Amino acid sequence: MNIMKKNLLETHDYYRERVNSQLELYLSSISSTKSSSNQLKDIMKYSALAGGKRFRPILTYTVANLFDVEIEKVDSCACAIELIHIYSLIHDDLPVMDDDDIRHNQPTSHKVFGEAQAILAGDGLQALAFQIICNDSLIDSAIKIKLLSLLSTSSYAMAEGQSIDLSIVSQKVDLKVLDNMHKKKTGALLNCAIKFGALLNNTSGKDLSILDSFSNNIGLAYQVQDDVLDVTTSDEVLGKRQNSDSIKNKPSYPAIIGVEESIKTFEALYQEAMNELSLLSVDAEPLRLITEKLMRRSY
Amino acid sequence: MNIMKKNLLETHDYYRERVNSQLELYLSSISSTKSSSNQLKDIMKYSALAGGKRFRPILTYTVANLFDVEIEKVDSCACAIELIHIYSLIHDDLPVMDDDDIRHNQPTSHKVFGEAQAILAGDGLQALAFQIICNDSLIDSAIKIKLLSLLSTSSYAMAEGQSIDLSIVSQKVDLKVLDNMHKKKTGALLNCAIKFGALLNNTSGKDLSILDSFSNNIGLAYQVQDDVLDVTTSDEVLGKRQNSDSIKNKPSYPAIIGVEESIKTFEALYQEAMNELSLLSVDAEPLRLITEKLMRRSY
Numbered sequence: 001m002n003i004m005k006k007n008l009l010e011t012h013d014y015y016r017e018r019v020n021s022q023l024e025l026y027l028s029s030i031s032s033t034k035s036s037s038n039q040l041k042d043i044m045k046y047s048a049l050a051g052g053k054r055f056r057p058i059l060t061y062t063v064a065n066l067f068d069v070e071i072e073k074v075d076s077c078a079c080a081i082e083l084i085h086i087y088s089l090i091h092d093d094l095p096v097m098d099d100d101d102i103r104h105n106q107p108t109s110h111k112v113f114g115e116a117q118a119i120l121a122g123d124g125l126q127a128l129a130f131q132i133i134c135n136d137s138l139i140d141s142a143i144k145i146k147l148l149s150l151l152s153t154s155s156y157a158m159a160e161g162q163s164i165d166l167s168i169v170s171q172k173v174d175l176k177v178l179d180n181m182h183k184k185k186t187g188a189l190l191n192c193a194i195k196f197g198a199l200l201n202n203t204s205g206k207d208l209s210i211l212d213s214f215s216n217n218i219g220l221a222y223q224v225q226d227d228v229l230d231v232t233t234s235d236e237v238l239g240k241r242q243n244s245d246s247i248k249n250k251p252s253y254p255a256i257i258g259v260e261e262s263i264k265t266f267e268a269l270y271q272e273a274m275n276e277l278s279l280l281s282v283d284a285e286p287l288r289l290i291t292e293k294l295m296r297r298s299y
Numbered sequence: 300m301n302i303m304k305k306n307l308l309e310t311h312d313y314y315r316e317r318v319n320s321q322l323e324l325y326l327s328s329i330s331s332t333k334s335s336s337n338q339l340k341d342i343m344k345y346s347a348l349a350g351g352k353r354f355r356p357i358l359t360y361t362v363a364n365l366f367d368v369e370i371e372k373v374d375s376c377a378c379a380i381e382l383i384h385i386y387s388l389i390h391d392d393l394p395v396m397d398d399d400d401i402r403h404n405q406p407t408s409h410k411v412f413g414e415a416q417a418i419l420a421g422d423g424l425q426a427l428a429f430q431i432i433c434n435d436s437l438i439d440s441a442i443k444i445k446l447l448s449l450l451s452t453s454s455y456a457m458a459e460g461q462s463i464d465l466s467i468v469s470q471k472v473d474l475k476v477l478d479n480m481h482k483k484k485t486g487a488l489l490n491c492a493i494k495f496g497a498l499l500n501n502t503s504g505k506d507l508s509i510l511d512s513f514s515n516n517i518g519l520a521y522q523v524q525d526d527v528l529d530v531t532t533s534d535e536v537l538g539k540r541q542n543s544d545s546i547k548n549k550p551s552y553p554a555i556i557g558v559e560e561s562i563k564t565f566e567a568l569y570q571e572a573m574n575e576l577s578l579l580s581v582d583a584e585p586l587r588l589i590t591e592k593l594m595r596r597s598y
Binding site: 115116117141155 | 419425429441451452458465
């Protein structure tokens with residue numbers, strides 16, 4: 001492993017630990033009611049602190065660093081994006097949705113606390129994602145509004161994407177429908193994570209539109225790759241049941257165009273994303289390394 | 300009926316129609332995906348435009364008017380508060396929560412579209428509540444942040460209140476637990492609706508703290524009264540099944556202290572709220588009339 005890649009891993013570990021401790025700090029600070037019967041905070045912490053790659057916060061920290069944003073200013077955005085992600089996982093895992101029992105190698109929230117409390121924990125986490133940015137005293141109001149506007153748009157798109165995903169189960173759909181679904185369900189939040197880093201420095205214009213396109217490309221690539229990994233990787237490595245999409249009759253890239261073509265598709269998307277990075281006004285080496293790492297990921 | 304009360308009803312009708320048309324306009328403007336299979340927008344509109352008293356938006360318009368805020372500046376806040384309310388009704392009505400089949404004299408969202416899509420419609424509505432304020436070009440950024448901060452805090456408290464409500468089913472609880480539950484489940488959003496009107500004019504200090512206390516009092520009064528009406532009013536008038544709380548073994552004021560004491564309690568809370576209004580720096584007659592009207596409501 002060369003020095004740069006070693007540094008990248010160390011930096012990612014640092015970002016991951018940083019967002020983990022920020023999330024723990026924030027969720028612990030939520031004023032608890034005196035009533036001992038209230039457990040919403042515990043339920044949120046159960047899901048939020050269970051681990052996970054923290055891929056979206058790592059992207060936010062990485063991009064913010066490219067644009068010279070002090071790391072203390074990035075924490076609330078990194079947490080917000082992860083809180084939305086965690087809420088979506090809790091709701092997606094529900095029996096009436098994807099019906100998953102295991103997430104991050106532990107029973108899903110509804111298996112432990114019941115469906116009603118799991119739904120409410122998701123609802124609460126979404127509200128807190130907006131709150132943490134609102135209450136960050138280090139960020140200027142005008143910039144906060146840009147961040148919150150993007151967050152709300154992305155969070156809405158994610159719900160719409162999941163709605164489309166459920167509505168096309170057992171249906172024959174073309175790639176356009178699948179692309180649109182992925183763009184909303186997974187892409188919107190990745191797009192938000194990446195653009196957060198630039199918006200924090202009030203970046204607009206060309207750099208922002210390059211990051212927009214870059215994130216859409218890696219977002220779709222990531223999802224096509226997920227479809228591929230879903231049919232080629234073991235349970236133990238994925239931390240969830242193998243082949244879960246095809247078991248549920250969900251349309252997927254491999255199901256429509258086969259595994260080999262799907263691999264070619266996501267590799268081309270990653271390549272396009274790489275090419276876009278060279279157009280940025282800042283040195284994007286850390287993003288290039290992340291993109292390369294994603295291309296080669298095995299889980 | 301005297302002139303003032305006639306004017307009040309006409310003003311409320313105007314506010315109700317105004318928020319109805321603003322909600323319709325806003326939800327229709329959500330960019331729809333090309334995919335014909337996506338119906339999230341339709342599901343949200345089904346619940347959002349089904350009617351309802353629009354009590355919270357009426358409060359926001361009323362308070363904003365007391366503080367001389369131009370009505371065009373109030374629309375996004377009025378919609379936001381109602382979007383949160385509607386999302387909460389959709390989730391509360393789910394089989395794993397309160398299991399209600401009828402709302403506003405029509406089948407509940409999950410009865411028509413299925414539970415998964417109903418959950419997602421609620422999720423989407425919560426995101427849109429934040430979006431509509433973020434994107435309002437008439438409001439200053441610093442004020443928007445105050446509004447969004449209060450909205451997120453109130454929305455979180457509401458989820459927590461519902462979590463407590465579900466956790467105390469079939470339990471013996473004291474009034475303190477019940478008060479805390481109501482304060483969060485119903486009170487927080489009423490508090491937000493009322494303070495929105497003042498925050499829009501950047502009001503702070505004494506007036507804001509009077510409104511804070513006033514709204515907490517009418518919020519709790521309203522809920523105790525709801526408990527009373529729940530056991531004394533017919534289905535047809537309520538638009539939902541009568542006696543639904545006691546059927547579900549939910550602790551209620553009448554169950555703990557009896558109907559008569561419950562009536563005394565909510566009347567005293569309304570009276571305290573009335574007294575507080577005279578301390579405001581502005582003429583609060585419209586709020587006094589609303590409070591009187593609430594005291595005498597029969598559904």
